[in-house]
Amino acid sequence: MAVGLTEYATGKYGWLKNRKPRPPLNQLILSIFYHVTSVRRATRALNELKRAFVDWNEVRVSHPAEVAGVLSSAPWAMEGAERLVWLLRELYEVHNRTNLDFLAELTPAQARTCLKRLSTVPRDVADEVLLLSLDVPVLPCSAAAARMSHRLGLLPDDRATVKNQRALAKAFEDDAYAPVHLFFCDYADKLCLPEEPLCERCPLGRMCVTRR
Numbered sequence: 001m002a003v004g005l006t007e008y009a010t011g012k013y014g015w016l017k018n019r020k021p022r023p024p025l026n027q028l029i030l031s032i033f034y035h036v037t038s039v040r041r042a043t044r045a046l047n048e049l050k051r052a053f054v055d056w057n058e059v060r061v062s063h064p065a066e067v068a069g070v071l072s073s074a075p076w077a078m079e080g081a082e083r084l085v086w087l088l089r090e091l092y093e094v095h096n097r098t099n100l101d102f103l104a105e106l107t108p109a110q111a112r113t114c115l116k117r118l119s120t121v122p123r124d125v126a127d128e129v130l131l132l133s134l135d136v137p138v139l140p141c142s143a144a145a146a147r148m149s150h151r152l153g154l155l156p157d158d159r160a161t162v163k164n165q166r167a168l169a170k171a172f173e174d175d176a177y178a179p180v181h182l183f184f185c186d187y188a189d190k191l192c193l194p195e196e197p198l199c200e201r202c203p204l205g206r207m208c209v210t211r212r
């Protein structure tokens with residue numbers, strides 16, 4: 001199963017080995033949008049915001065409706081904009097700045113702790129920033145990723161525990177963590193739903209033993 005998932009993920013997103021890492025705050029903002037829309041639309045949203053606003057401080061002092069208006073009229077844009085403005089305001093309150101470049105000076109554990117001090121940043125989102133911005137070989141394990149991994153037979157249960165995160169990481173090559181994570185962002189949250197998974201749209205449906 002891990003091989004099939006890796007093949008699908010690398011086919012869709014590439015191996016992402018030579019990508020230029022984004023600044024940590026840009027990645028964190030992207031992570032906010034990953035959770036409300038697809039990876040493709042989230043990336044476009046980040047670029048639209050960078051074009052429309054002078055910097056993240058300008059976004060911080062803007063009304064969420066104004067931020068959403070730059071993105072889309074779809075409901076995900078308003079949800080993402082509200083989360084983003086909240087995050088930037090909290091970041092400013094906690095760290096008195098609107099960047100996270102200082103994370104690069106810290107150890108991965110220190111950087112994770114620092115990110116988790118923000119109320120909107122759970123462990124899996126902090127790990128997403130470590131992986132995709134700071135190039136730390138860690139595979140994030142959200143509740144949705146744990147649920148999908150369990151259904152695919154990759155985990156013994158569906159809990160997003162540190163133990164399961166380690167077990168999931170062992171199932172994949174380090175090099176594949178970035179595309180595998182993007183796969184979970186696109187499919188675990190949006191298709192592998194807790195009650196009624198949308199199996200007919202799942203790209204791994206043919207390999208899934210629990211397909212409904």
Ligand code: SF4
Nearest residue numbers: 192197199202205208
């Ligand atoms: S086939 Fe259904 S249950 Fe299996 S991983 Fe896909 S969405 Fe989840």
